[in-house]
Amino acid sequence: MSPAAHWITTPLTDSLVRGAIELERTAQGLLPHRLPARARAQCADGQLAMAEAQPSGVRVAFHTRATAVELETVPTKRVYVGAPPRPDGVYDLLVDGRLTAQGSADGGNTLVIDMTDWSTEYRPGPPATVRFTGLPTGAKDVEIWLPHDETTELVALRTDAPVEPPPHRGRPVWLHHGSSISHGSNAASPSTTWPALAASLGGVELLNLGLGGSALLDPFTARTIRDTPADLISLKLGINVVNLDLMRLRAFGPAVHGFLDTIREGHPTAPLLVVSPILCPVHEDTPGPGAVDPDSLATGQLKFRATGDPSEVAGGKLTLTVIRDELARIVRERRADDPHLYHLDGRELYGPSDAAAMPLPDNLHPDAATHRLMGERFARHAFTTGAPLGRPADPHLHSPAAQ
Incomplete structure (x- = not known):
């Protein structure tokens, strides 16, 4: 801990943690989950376990007059054998909704992943502390x-002043489910993933169930969404x-039905x-499976490729083109029976x-600038007055604006 005088330690409880489905008590503290234990017990897939425990959209939220804050954590950092080192995860501090400071936490655990056979090695490490100082004076939401x-x-x-749970601002809860793109792959920071940006622009509370590699129409994910309080729901399906x-x-x-x-x-x-899926040229007309392009590892720039045969589409193999048509x-x-159901073409x-001007760096995931573009566009298509998730143009009807 820093030598600042009069630190106050506040117990971390669900009243201060937003965006998680469940908080698991561990030997060292609390581990946020984005799927409940009953769902996690139904699938032993390591990719799903990693994705749902990565806290996309999860934030520690409180009301305070503090000007200095410390958050002690145990991060788990990933190392991919043969790939360039990954940067440390970013913590975004927002004051009254505005990004004010960023930090990273040294230390923590390490998960080493070999992409040739997807074997893993886990190396435990010590807790780490991320510190923010010089916050604005006066009462504020952090x-x-x-x-x-x-x-x-x-x-x-x-903190250097007491904290209390933040007041409820009456914003609707938006639950979003999707793939690694919704999870935030290649975004610059957690509050600048496209769902986080869209939520900020739309004036809604985000509950992000974007699960990298795991938007697979699993029944336990559907039941999780069913059982979770939410005012607005979106599903980005297909990739x-x-x-x-x-x-x-x-x-x-x-x-899908x-x-x-x-x-x-x-x-x-x-x-x-x-x-439906955003444009992804490698999978538009070529089925999966997708794979890491081995030639890219030698260049230090990880890229993915499609390995399927387009001739097999006639036999029922899926491409993004097929999936878009089917979802529509x-x-x-x-x-006809569900007037509150809407569709948006991901393109x-x-x-x-956009692909011509801002190509996907690894052939699969958008970069930070594209996350911002997507967040702005989604907010416009979904949250404006008369849009599917926005305030109805007629208060007695919900307009099918995206049809």
């Missing part, structure tokens, strides 16, 4: 957004089903926006002209 791509156990919160070569067209349609049916059991009339059809047909967020 949020510390945890690194979106770095598993983070919360150990202690220390992981293709790049894992998980299913064929015959299974995909019924799986089942996913939506389950969500509607808990949220029968909530505005629900289905978003499903939403169009279901809307409205990132399309052909």
